[in-house]
Amino acid sequence: xxxxxxxxxxxxxxxxxxxxxxxxxxxxxxxxxxxxxxxxxxxxxxxxxxxxxxxxxxxxxxxxxxxxxxxxxxxxxxxxxxxxxxxxxxxxxxxxxxxxxxxxxxxxxxxxxxxxxxxxxxxxxxxxxxxxxxxxxxxxxxxxxxxxxxxxxxxxxxxxxxxxxxxxxxxxxxxxxxxxxxxxxxxxxxxxxxxxxxxxxxxxxxxxxxxxxxxxxxxxxxxxxxxxxxxxxxxxxxx
Numbered sequence: 348x349x350x351x352x353x354x355x356x357x358x359x360x361x362x363x364x365x366x367x368x369x370x371x372x373x374x375x376x377x378x379x380x381x382x383x384x385x386x387x388x389x390x391x392x393x394x395x396x397x398x399x400x401x402x403x404x405x406x407x408x409x410x411x412x413x414x415x416x417x418x419x420x421x422x423x424x425x426x427x428x429x430x431x432x433x434x435x436x437x438x439x440x441x442x443x444x445x446x447x448x449x450x451x452x453x454x455x456x457x458x459x460x461x462x463x464x465x466x467x468x469x470x471x472x473x474x475x476x477x478x479x480x481x482x483x484x485x486x487x488x489x490x491x492x493x494x495x496x497x498x499x500x501x502x503x504x505x506x507x508x509x510x511x512x513x514x515x516x517x518x519x520x521x522x523x524x525x526x527x528x529x530x531x532x533x534x535x536x537x538x539x540x541x542x543x544x545x546x547x548x549x550x551x552x553x554x555x556x557x558x559x560x561x562x563x564x565x566x567x568x569x570x571x572x573x574x575x576x577x578x579x580x581x582x583x584x585x586x
Contacts, residue, residue: 374400414480
């Protein structure tokens with residue numbers, strides 16, 4: 348019989364070697380239903396946030412624009428000075444809900460929750476003489492901005508990674524599943540990857556590419572780029 352012992356670091360309890368550990372590295376906590384889905388598959392879930400976002404306090408760069416584009420709910424707190432009657436394009440359901448919660452009406456959301464799909468759809472509805480304000484994080488993909496004629500770039504938050512504690516670095520060797528939501532989380536883990544021998548679960552093609560650049564271990568990416576889809580993917584693999 349295995350003896351139950353725990354390591355504690357930064358308020359996180361790590362389970363013994365006999366259990367299957369999952370690290371969720373996002374900044375926001377999992378919902379009760381998401382955690383329950385993983386635990387129902389016999390997984391021990393640990394929230395180990397690796398990045399944090401900070402508002403840049405950059406002022407609204409223009410007062411004359413026709414569309415607001417938001418590709419992350421992290422940008423929403425920076426939008427207090429943006430008129431609520433502007434047409435808004437959101438990358439996905441969670442970003443849409445965050446925008447609606449502060450008074451915006453979302454006019455466009457792609458079926459596939461990626462920046463590429465969002466700008467592709469925008470290119471079909473934005474008129475040549477219209478201006479688009481892109482409120483984004485400092486690490487957001489800007490390759491797709493060229494699809495539109497007039498885009499004002501507005502960096503409203505920055506992403507900052509952190510180092511693992513010694514206890515966390517040691518515990519990583521017993522982790523079977525890493526849930527990563529952004530390239531920033533992958534970069535934060537990169538110095539410790541010789542310890543990890545499990546499977547990556549990533550949201551989105553950009554995060555997947557970041558993983559494949561630093562690791563040859565298996566990478567699972569759900570077809571739908573949402574946290575619920577990622578959780579379901581893990582649950583099915585371990586059920």
